[in-house]
Amino acid sequence: MDVSLAQALAWRLERHFLVAGARSVTEVVRRLGAVPAWSGDPGLATGRRSARPSSDALAGALSDGDLIRTYAFRGATHLLAADDAGVYLAVRCANRQWELPSWQAHYKLSPRDWPALREVVRDVVAHRPVRHAELIERVANYPRFRHLRAALADPSHTLLKPLAWQGDLCFGPVQDGQITFQSPAASPRWTGIPDLHEAGRRAILAYLAAYGPATRDNLRYWLVAGLSAGRRRLDGWIGDLIQDHIAEIQVDGSPMLHLREHLASLTAAAPKPEGVILLPGYDQWMLGAGTADHRIVPAARRPAVTRGANVALQAGQVSATWNIDRGVVAVSWFAEVERPSREELDDEVERLSGLLGRDFTMTIAVS
Known part of the structure; x- marks a missing residue:
């Protein structure tokens, strides 16, 4: 099967809600996988894709727990749909960065220390949002983790990121201009962290549903460079999905991947160069x-x-x-x-x- 690049991009524009808007910002974020919250303009990015944009839509979705804000792709802050967030976080944990010898030496934490540290952090944020300073004090109050005070206070949040990736905390509402942290379980739509291999396959299917047709390099950029999935692991997941779920097609003669369930809508896509x-x-x-x-x-x-x-x-x-x-x-x-x-x-x-x-x-x- 061969389609033109113009057809492929026309199909993708529709999937990105850039032709007809979505019903909600949550639908936009879920379809895109994630929306950067660290830079750019997430309100404009989601508003341009909404059928009935509202200036307070993002804040409302975060307050209702439809969206969460946490560290995800490339270690940066992103908005994620709460019911899909665990998929991307599971993949982000694939390389277990906190177990690297350099991390163990720098933070004086062995892999055996992490279960206890995670339990403490989950307890701190279990019932309400807490400010950064309170999180630091309550964790450092444990003699076993007293030496982490400076690392926890680092504005880069490097030590906090693996805790976010493992679903132990995420960002809460800003209070008096200060960030807070809370449990992602504060959202009634949080579904936890799934099995890695289930998550990897789901992440590929979700990516192709929004960004297809895509090359393997596109997927590697998204899940390997973006989430540290590992190239060999990613190729294995793609192999699991080829035939039943993913078709190999040609776009202007270049090999690409596309969901089988979307082949008919792709071939029917009508390029509209105007606009x-x-x-x-x-x-x-x-x-x-x-x-x-x-x-x-x-x-x-x-x-x-x-x-x-x-x-x-x-x-x-x-x-x-x-x-x-x-x-x-x-x-x-x-x-x-x-x-x-x-x-x-x-x-x-x-x-x-x-x-x-x-x-x-x-x-x-x-x-």
Whole structure:
């Protein structure tokens, strides 16, 4: 089976809710797998994909426990759907980083110490959100872990991250400008950490449901570079799913993987080159595939996208960057890409105005 890249990107735009919006921000986050909370604009990223965007939708979903905020991909903070979060955290734990000799030497913690440390942390956050300082004091109050005070206080949270990956804590609501930590079980939709191999297969299927058709390199970027799954382990999971769940297809002659259940909708996808979509920097449209994927991000334009430039999509490909300066949306259209009509850009800037609650004018330059 061979489909065009234009068809593949048209199908993916639909799956990303960039053609027709989702019913809720939770549906958006679940479909994308994760939404970065450490940078970019998660409110704009989810709002642009929502049928009825609301400025307080993310806060409401976090408060209700539909979403959790925790350390996930690349050790950075992400929003995850609470009922799917355990899948990605299980994969993130695959390399058991805290058991490396360098970790044991630096933190003076052996693998035998971790069950007790985890139990203490779970007890601290079991009943309510606690501020960082309280977490430090209550853990360090145990003689066995007194030496961890400085490490726990490190603003990089390096020692806290494996505790988040194992489902012992996640971020709670901000209190008086200070972060808190709570148990992910504070969400009624938290389902715990599944078996690693079950989680790995589920993560692959979820990825292809949103980012397919995808190359094996795309999957390695997502689950190996992003979550430390391990290349050999990932290839084994893919092998388990080939035939029954995953089909090997060609996209403009390049081998890719796609879910069998979505083959019919892929072949029926109708490319629509018209229309412009403005997305914030670090949006999952680019990060999910990886900025090195030249099908999405032109190679010559990758540095700006990697640094977090806001982008404009045309037919699913990054075709411009943009920024806001004193009420003006300044669009820098790539010289090598055919420029859209002024009306198409005006329509998207008007949508951006609605999402951000501000009126904007627009300028267009060629870069």
